[in-house]
Amino acid sequence: MTQARPLSLITGASAGIGAAFAHALAARGHNVVLTARRTDRLETLAAELRATHGIDATVLTNDLAEPHAVEQLCRALDERGLQVDWLINNAGYGVPGRFDENDWPVHADFLRVLITAPTELAWRLIGGMRQRGYGRIINVASLAGHVPGTAQHTLYAASKAYMIKFSQSLALENQALGVQVCALCPGFTRSEFHDVTGTRAMMNKLPDLMWQSAQAVVQEGIDAVERGEAVHVTGRVNRTIKALFKLMPDRLALKMSARQSKRYRAQDSST
Structure with a gap:
């Protein structure tokens, strides 16, 4: 099957960076498949994209925390005869609080959404890209994957560091076959992320120069x-932060990261 337009699959498409990807790729003439948990938001976005850009927008509601979610999503694509040219692995969130204070199922869901699901999606879709000689995969990682981890978001930086290394290896394996892979590493981005984690008030203390819009990212x-x-850190400020931490001795970098992070997270008397 030959598609008249490129097709982009975007996870976490209902808001923030995911919705911005949907708008940007639709503006480039891509048909899109939008997936997230909130059907109403996806349907509203899909209708807007169809009306504005004249493209096809398919909504496939899905919760990537479910063990068989990716298999079901890919089966739905096959049933509709949809071949994915661009995969945007964007779905993600944060789990605030000390590691041992959250129940294990909370962490297990997080790991499935942030690590297992994007890895499986790439595995299931990249074969078709290689056969067709064209594909793009953007794994939305974070500046957090380049700097020392912080307390009370124990798995977040670790998951983003994984996505960076995974993207580098996947890029090397496929660059000669027309399939390009990039770990996109934004810093603070204006979206719903900090509302969900309950840190909006603290994040508002950051100076404007630290923030980027989702559209810019x-x-x-x-x-x-x-x-x-293979890896791209967005914004000059974030690239400067990455470079500075890379030059520091590990002990100093960890101390500085700990000191700065305490200013922008809920305090825990035990840490």
Whole structure:
């Protein structure tokens, strides 16, 4: 089957960076498949994209925390005869609080959404991209994957560091076959992320220069994957932060990360 337009699958498409990817790729003439948990938001976005850009927008509601979610999602794509050219692994969230204070199922769901699901999606879809000689995969990682981990978001930086290394290896394996892979690493981005984690008030203390819009992050990501960059940190401020932490001794970097993170998270008397 030959598709008239490129097809982009976007996870976590209902808001924030995911919705911004949907708008940007639809503006480039892509048909899109939107997946997330909130059907009403996805349907509203899909209708807007159809009306504005004249593209096809398919809604496949899915909860990537479910063990068989990716298999079911890919089966739905096959049943509709949809071949994915661009995969945007964007779905994610944070789990605030000390590691041992959260129940294990909370962590297990997080690991499935942030690590297992994007890895499985890439595994299931990249074969078709290789056969067709064209594909793009953007794994939305984070600046957090480049700097020391912080307390009370114990798995977040670790999951993003995994996505960075995974993307590098996947890029090397496929670069000669027309399939380009990029780990997109934004810093603080204006979205619903901090509302969900309950840290909005603290995040509002950050100066404006620390923030990027979701639209700016997405444009950098699209440009980076098209250039063949395996890893891209967005924004000059974030690239400067990455460079500074890379030059520091590990002990100093960890102390500085701990000191700064305490200013922007809920306090725990035990840490």
